Amino acid sequence: MHSPIGIFDSGVGGTSIWKEVVKMLPHESTLYLADSANAPYGEKSKEEILQLSIKNTELLLNRGCKIIIVACNTATTNAIDYLREHYPVPFIGIEPAIKPAALHTKTKKVGVLATKGTLSSSLFHNTSKLFAEGITVLEQEGKGLVELIEANKVYSTEMRELLTTFLNPMLDQQIDCLVLGCTHYPYLIPVLKEMLPDDITIIDSGEAVARQTKTILEKNGLLAPETNHLKHTLYTNKNVDILKSFVDGPNIEVSHLEF
Helix, strand or coil: CCCCEEEEECCCCCHHHHHHHHHHCCCCCEEEEECHHHCCHHHCCHHHHHHHHHHHHHHHHHCCCCEEEECCHHHHHHHHHHHHHHCCCCEECCCCCHHHHHHHCCCCEEEEEECHHHHCCHHHHHHHHHHCCCCEEEEEECCCHHHHHHCCCCCCHHHHHHHHHHHHHHHHCCCCEEEEECCCHHHHHHHHHHHCCCCCEEECCHHHHHHHHHHHHHHCCCCCCCCCCCCEEEEECCCHHHHHHHCCCCCEEEEECCC
């Protein structure tokens, strides 16, 4: 099926998921929405997050998307149940990778860096309860991180200072896994690797999401043929140059769109 895979996020962060999808599904076209004008979602009310998710979903459906990846932890935890009930395409969600962290940890202490909207959601708490029995889960709201990533300040002094503030209490508690609970945060991995001891494993959801997308496409007979005319269209409602700086490769078109 030639229709594109739709992906939306509260900005450029979901391109970390987009890259994994493009790598795992090389014959699929994609349509990506970076809702940077409304970033971060993590600071908004559940109702606001739901309305933004509906807006993004309907735009992607109006442009013919056959499946939608909600490439935002906060939107997944607050809106995906509603989206699945009200729209006819499959939805893939993102949630913090508590399960692999719980299986991997030796100290039985896992850190989770996420937005307020994710940490306060019932889905996050249910996932933690289900998979992290006997594990201490240390939650840390990454307040300000999304804004710095959206401003292309990943390697700034301000970023390092914020991360130091967030990481030190978790390190003091002897975590050996750090779960990145926001799709923006994988862009911090080079900085985190510099700042964290070598024995701490950083875990994010990108590859698992791409794998799940492939599985659902196969199951529903929606895979594109190898002869598909490939096109990757990425839209932002803010700064085009910043979105361009996060993506590269052939068949890519990045442009501004009011939505």
